[in-house]
Amino acid sequence: MTTVAEKPDQQVDTRTDHTGPARSGRRSLWLICPPLVALLALAIAAAVSLGSVSIPIGDVWAIVAHRIAPGAFESWWTEAREAIVIESRLPRALMAAAVGASLAVAGGVAQAVTRNPLADPYLLGVSSGAGFGVVVLTVLGFGAGVAGVFTLPAAAFLGSLLPLLGVVLVARRANDTTAIVLVGAAMTMVFGAMNTFTLLVLGDDHQLGTVMRWLAGGFGDAGWTMLWAPLTILLVVGTVVLLFGRHLDLLLTGDDGATAMGVNVPRFRVLMLLLVSLLTAGAVAVSGTIGFIGLLIPHLAGFLTGRTSVRLLPTAALLGAIALVAADIAARAVSEGAELPVGVVTGIVGGPAFLLMLWHRYGKATV
Structure with missing residues (x-):
């Protein structure tokens, strides 16, 4: 009787060892996410407040509240300041948050699917394909002006989907993650070489500068009209990924264990990698290539909440949004009259952080 009664307890202990303390993990989600939401709201407010024209954070909240509920109270600010907040800085801050969340979630899924802690959202060549779309538009002029302000993001998004064609073709013949990643x-x-050839042989200095600024990443062209695409992709793909959270967790136990639980591992991996690429394409199309967010943030989220997907991914989304909004603030604060690409900021900060992560992970190994 004693042996039978102890078996359920032993099973619970096994799950606890795999994902960290189950109860404390659940508590940590409810303890961590509300402060992160508050911190994100504060970061967005700071991003809207700071700039060449400084606007008090109290005025920022009042302007936004007045726009949401007109006539609720008398305004004391100028129309120029309201235009700066509503038409320029607020959509930029929200786009940075959406892109940061997208890259962080995509990185978390990519690391879970490949069981590779060094995987990032760009592992299927999305960024190079997006760059190819921008190069074709900028240098060759194909489709220039067709979609108005959406022309450049549309070209980047369509270009980012080109590498996926090769991935899908290989995935249909070889249901193997390694083969897909190699593709x-x-x-x-391939797309990097095509970009370099087109720029050096067919492009001029002005076109080269335009493409390089886009590749470095930034939100200088952000607006309400461009915000909805990455935000919609984030909400839809993020919801789908969370619904498959249990399957992602099963992959961490190994292919045999996931297969035994009824998961078609090869097809599920391909599906998740395609969703990762779609999420990344939506982000890259409006921001350019921004590194390290999708690589480092999932590790920080896992440290805070454990590796269970239903807890890790929402935490990673909030942390990624906060990190990229903060990076955009730093990019605008470096010097007056000049704006540093956001990708440069994330590279300067993310590079040393990445080395520290590797040192912490492997530095204790004994020779």
Whole structure:
């Protein structure tokens, strides 16, 4: 009787060892997410407040509240300041948050699917394909002006989907994650070479500068009309990924264990990698290539909440949004009259952080 009664307890202990303390993990989600939401709201307010024209944070909240509920109270600010807040800085801050959340979620899913802690959202060549779309538009002029302000993001988004064609073709013949990732690496090199050739042979200095600024990443062209695409993709794909959270967790136990629980591992991996690429394409199309967010943030989220997907991914989304809004603030604060690309800021900060992460992970190994 004693042995039978102890078996359920032993099973619970096994799950606890795999994902960290189950109860404390659940508590940590409810303890961590509300402060992160508050911190994100504060970061967005600071991003709207700071700039060449400084606007008090209290005025920022009042302007936004007045726009949401007109006539609720008398305004004391100028129309120029309201235009700065509503038409310029607020959509930029929200776009930075949406892109940061997208890259962080995509990185978390990519690391879970490949069981590779060094995987990032660009592992299937999305960024190089997006760059190719921008190069074709900028240098060759194909489709220039067709979609108005959406022309450049549309070209980047369509270009980012090109590497996926090769991935899908290989995935249909070889249901193997390694082969798919290798195809992504090959696509990255191929499109990178095509970009370099087109710029050096057919482009001029002005076109080269335009493409390089886009590749460095930034939100200088952000607006309400461009915000809805990455935000919609984030909400739809993020919801789908969370619904498959249990399957992602099963992959962490190994292919045999996931297969035994009824998961078609090869097809599920391909589906998740395609969703990762779609999420990344929506972000890259409006921001350019921004590194390290999708690589580092999932590790920080996992440290805070454990590796269970239903807890890790929402936490990673909030942390990624906060990190990229903060990076955009730093990019605008470097010097007056000049704006540093956001990708440069994330690279300067993310590079040392990445080295520290590797040192912490492997530095204790004994020779």
